[in-house]
Amino acid sequence: MAPGADHEGYGFDGPIDASTTVVVVGAGPSGLMLACNLARFGIEVILLDDRPDKTSTGKADGMQPKTIETFKQMRLADPLLRNAARVYDISFWQSTADKPLQRTGRQTHYPQHLVGASDPYILLAHQGMLEEVLIDDMESRGVFVTRNHKFVSCSRVEGSGQLHVTVEDLSTNKIKTIRTDYLVGCDGARSKVRTFIPNGELEGEITNASWGVLDGVIETNFPDLWSKVAVRSYTAGSILWIPRERGMTRLYVELSSADGERVDRAKATQEYVIARAREAMAPYTLEWKTVEWFGNYVVGQRVAKHFMDPDARIFIAGDACWPIPISGAGHCHSALAAQGANTSMHDSFNLAWKLNLVHRGLASPSLLSTYEEERRKIATDLISFDVEHCAAFEKGEDALTKNFDDNIRFIAGIGAEYTSGLLSARQTTSTPLQPGALQLPAKVTRYYDANPVDIQLDIPLLGQFKLYLFVPDIKASLNFLSTLCTGFSGSSPLGKLSYKANQSYVKQSRGTTPGDDFFQFQRYTAVSNALTFSMVTLSTRSEFELADLPPALQASRWTLYLDDVETPGCTEKWVGGLGKEEVGIAIVRPDGYIGSIDKWDLTAVEQAGKSIEEYFLFMLQ
Amino acid sequence: MAPGADHEGYGFDGPIDASTTVVVVGAGPSGLMLACNLARFGIEVILLDDRPDKTSTGKADGMQPKTIETFKQMRLADPLLRNAARVYDISFWQSTADKPLQRTGRQTHYPQHLVGASDPYILLAHQGMLEEVLIDDMESRGVFVTRNHKFVSCSRVEGSGQLHVTVEDLSTNKIKTIRTDYLVGCDGARSKVRTFIPNGELEGEITNASWGVLDGVIETNFPDLWSKVAVRSYTAGSILWIPRERGMTRLYVELSSADGERVDRAKATQEYVIARAREAMAPYTLEWKTVEWFGNYVVGQRVAKHFMDPDARIFIAGDACWPIPISGAGHCHSALAAQGANTSMHDSFNLAWKLNLVHRGLASPSLLSTYEEERRKIATDLISFDVEHCAAFEKGEDALTKNFDDNIRFIAGIGAEYTSGLLSARQTTSTPLQPGALQLPAKVTRYYDANPVDIQLDIPLLGQFKLYLFVPDIKASLNFLSTLCTGFSGSSPLGKLSYKANQSYVKQSRGTTPGDDFFQFQRYTAVSNALTFSMVTLSTRSEFELADLPPALQASRWTLYLDDVETPGCTEKWVGGLGKEEVGIAIVRPDGYIGSIDKWDLTAVEQAGKSIEEYFLFMLQ
DSSP, X not given: OOSSGGGTTOOOOSOOOEEEXXXXXOOSHHHHHHXXXXXXXXXXXXXXXXXXXXXXXXXXXXXXXXXXXXXXXXXXXXXXXXXXXXXXXXXXXXXXXXXXXXXXEEEESSOHHHHOOSSOSEEEOOHXXXXXXXXXXXXXXXXXXXXXXXXXXXXXXXXXXXXXXXXXXXXXXXXXXXXXXXXXXXXXXXXXXXXXXXXXXXXXXXXXXXXXXEEEEEEEOOTTTTSEEEEXXXXXXXXXXXXXXGGOEEEEXXXXXXXXXXXXXXXXXXXXXXXXXXXXXXXXXXXXXXXXXXXXXXXXXXXXXXXXXXXXXXXEOGGGGSOOOSSTTOOOSOOTTOOHHHHHHHHHHHHHHHHHHHHTTSSOGGGGHHHHHHHHHHHHHHHHXXXXXXXXXXXXXXXXXXXXXXXXXXXXXXXXXXXXXXXSOOOSSOOSSOTTSXXXXXXXXETTTOOEEEHHHHSOOSSOEEEEEEESOHHHHHHHHHHHHHXXXXXXXXXXXXXXXXXXXXXSOOOOOGGGGGTOGGGGSSSOSSEEEEEEESSOGGGOOGGGSOHHHHTTGGGEEEOOSSXXXXXXXXXXXXXXXXXXXXXXXXXXXXXXXXXXXXXXXXXXXXXXXXXXXXXHO | OOSSGGGTTOOOOSOOOEEEEEEEEOOSHHHHHHHHHHHHHTOOEEEEOSSSSOOOSOSOOOBOHHHHHHHHHTTOOHHHHHHSEXXXXXXXXXXXXXXXXXXXXXXXXXXHHHHOOXXXXXXXXXXXXXXXXXXXXXXXXXXXXXXXXXXXXXXXXXXXXXXEEEEEETTTTEEEEEEEEEEEEOOOTTOSGGGGSTTOOEXXXXXXXXXXXEEEEEEEOOTTTTSEEEEEOSSSOEEEEEEOGGGOEEEEEEEEOTTSOOOOGGGOOHHHHHHHHHHHHTTSOEEEEEEEEEEEEEEEEEEESOSBOTTSOEEEOGGGGSOOOSSTTOOOSOOTTOOHHHHHHHHXXXXXXXXXXXXXXXXXXXXXXXXXXXXXXXXXXXXXHHHHHHHHHHHOHHHHHHHHHHHHHHHHTSSOOOOSSTTSOOOSSOOSSOTTSBOOOOEEEETTTOOEEEHHHHSOOSSOEEEEEEXXXXXXXXXXXXXXXXXXXXXSHHHHHHHHXXXXXXXXXXXXXXXXXXXXXXXXXXXXXXXXXXXEESSOGGGOOGGGSOHHHHTTGGGEEEOOSSSSOHHHHHTOOOOTTEEEEEEEOTTSBEEEEEEEEGGGHHHHHHHHHHHTHHHHO
16 A cells, blocks of 8 residues: 555555564654553564664653653553652743843742642653663563564555555565554654555644754753753853753753744754853853763654544554654654653553454444544644744743643643543533543552552553442442442443453453562452452441452452542542542543543432443443 | 680681682571672672572561661662562451450551651562562672582681681582681571671570461452451461462461470471461461462570670671571561561671771771670560560450550661660750661752652662751851861861772772662762761752852752751751751761761851761771
8 A cells, every 4th residue: 555545455465474463663662652562462563663773872851740650550660760860840041131141930840739740750861761661571571673674565455454564674675574453653753654644644834943952961060950941041042951860961952943044954063052052051161071962953843634544554653643853863843841752652552552452352443543533632732832832932931931830731741631532421420530631649548458559550551441439438338339330240231341351361361471470460350351340438447348348349359449548538639529428430541541430329320330331332332 | 716715716728719808608688688788888798608599489578667768778679669568557356265256456557656667568578589689789790699608617817817718619519718807697597607606605595386387379258368467266376467479478377385385396287287277267268279388487586695706707697696496497586577587687787887897997896896786786675575576466466466566666677776885976965866766767859959859768878977967047057067067178087087988989999780870879979988968958949059058068969958848847857946046967877877966056066076076986096
């Protein structure tokens, strides 16, 4: 299938060198996040990369709070939290015609009252460290990166939904063919896969703004070396300082502004960038003890019109969805708010569980179209924010502060919301936490072993949904719970779904590694592989015994929580105040977004059950 | 040197196969903790073990809060925190003549108001996991365990303080000789090294109490499977349940009580222990899906009279200092409160930094005698506690609860205090935190990069002391700070000590691993390798700039903290309320114990300086 609809469907009759379920092109953060999750879900994947080796320096530089949470949920955050630098604050410096360079303000980067993240900082480590964590996990589950392999083209297999993917082995220059169900291009801003998506072209602007980027160890008498610093100098443009791991600092140095004349690329050498930085930072002195990486880029603000083909077989994710950089630095948008790798990985994170469910026949293929709906909205929001952010950066502290405050939840990754579509239910009541938003962090006590846990991290990501029952008074609610649970068992639609899911994971098990043994995943799928049952209660531990509960909740003993740690507690934060005659119910998607959340009267158990069934319609056909 | 003083000092004239600074015998938790710390400090060490391989199952089972803190300070806690089980609560069950088995109470294991630990739980993982963490770190610094080597004897090298250590290579049966400055026996309850310490014999009791121990995955309808559970059955003795990693449970099953008749060892089989457990737990059913380890032991409560020889060349640590077990289980005392490995590792942790300073000539050899003073007191306290604890366990819940509450800080490892000796200074004022106690956990903000940190964990353990200045008002205290810091520079006694220490670490550098690069240790030794300077202030970040501070504090920019996170804050917790005209000063030992802590008037800078110098007298000779 060459670009354009007129070429669709031509035949292929060469030899098949391999066949798989998903071919992922590109082993950057986005491709690795996808392949790693697919490997965990037990989906066959071939991950191709045209480079001979891993990323070792530079490139993407910061993990936002939501990304840190995602890595924690995947149980992969430890080495990054241990070794990376953390930025908690931002300081503003400015020089004007009549005033030398001085600090004009300092503020917390992610204020709790605006963001409410459990990790309210940017975590800085070079992209290679982040990639290594994903590679190690993937390899421990038996999936390896196929390096030195370049994606060439793809075509549709006649009479089936499958694709033939043509690949060049760069070490032998041989062409190979892979038969696959899905193809995902995580192949960056110049994505080749994108050209096979009808109407996949980019729309938007390339600006004249250009920046130099420099990673290294700096010796300076500038006092704010270890804050994120936004500098606006009167004579030499803007500079952004970002602290990094191993004593390094990243400097973004403005070479030309969006409304100015674009700087000649030949001029934008490392020496030029250093000289410009020194000029902007005078009278402070800057000496580089080492320079680990240098790059430069022009800011583009473009988004692909489509992230997938109409048949939901070819997808793009990450940089492939956004503008083409002019330079070699690979930056597609301004990078000043450190969004790139974060949004890229969350594209993949969104796509992975959907491919898993659809491939297993546990969800209708229509689920896949929510990928483009949801992620293209985020990409568009990101570009709009980026345009405003760059403009604010030019205008100075007040504008930048306002732009930050207005967008801080979005920057943190927490404010990326999916408010419509088949995965976001309409509410019958009003709750503080809304469908389409991320789970709110909350501390609760696990009933079974009295461990205090973070509710948003506790249940492992196994490709399953989560059903949280908020029960203020267990004794009063036993009938409700019992009726509700019975409605999900045996021959009920949800009972059948669970049976089907359980069969599917027996037939094609999740990808495991010996370390998984410590996490005892069977604790979370005892009732269903489609849905983990959970209960959050305001009753105390002494007010009930396991044996009092309906069988489905007894079997879910590891996901019963006491809401006794914080004020306001989890119940209050998620569903709001509940009377003793009420129960709250939240359905959380496999990627941690709220699907449905509502309050029910104890008398309305039938409607509550029906509403849950309705949510899962796309899985019940 | 054979056992007993009469054999001391005989000559040796065979070939020397190796020479080193410290020979450690035994690669269990205690020996590994010692060798790992010595490797970090840059001290040459040979670690011998007579086993062919690592510990893979069973044995010591729980890390107490203080041990978790120690591993965090060593930056080695991550894999344990990730994979081990955590016990937060304890429940009590009892059956009597007329009442069947029932829960009689449940309580938090380490209540905050009694313990105040930052990790208020027991962390359960088999000893091999803990050992592996230490081995990996040690190996990354170039020190490996010499396996299959058995300690045979040692003798003094005439005319020098050194020792000849004779070792048998068990794979070849060849005898080898190692010349060493120090020998440390971490060779367990049946320690051979102990026999070379004059008057090193054990004193105390072996009781009739015997227990069976069983690790495995249990299927049961007993509801408290995931709490620590103390069961007292009417007909079948006592049982202690402890949850473990990978879904396992450890059961301690009482076979005979201290005042009963000791059970015949031949009878104490796995089947017998299982049958007895089932009887005690009836009517609940117990099925073992797997048994990973089985052992049994008799409770002894004995302590060696000496932990070192009078010349401070031969030491014992850990189980070697305590009673001989009768069985193969290796338990030396009751183990019911999970103290063994914890106390063992803290013996070594205490000894390691002292050996480092004395070997480098940075402290007088008299420092080594504080090892026995301090650790024998803890061992004696441990045995006394153990006697009471066993008695309380027999008496039932009320007695056990009281015994727990009385000793909970000691059990946690937090209450192990060193109140006398050359390392604990007399106070001139009264402060909440006292010399001899451990640093109190407190959250503060690092001034330089606005990161919130735990003060007790933030400064890496590099064998150095820490000097904390508590300054309520920086502007008002600048003269004091400046005068005090000047008194430590150049040709002052402490200035000379720092110079000597800096020279020592240039000549013989610390043992490093590539991962250390992320921790930038030079940040903590910029002023002195003997002492990290630190300041905790109630002034806000905007009230002072780095450039305002005296040079020693400017150079200590990574250890300036704002006391703005908690109420009560660090200042309040450590030195109590301070007036604006006062400054608090604490000296913290390399192992985290408070050496000296006092309050000073701003006018008393000379006395303050003198008191610091006095503390360090043992290093200034």
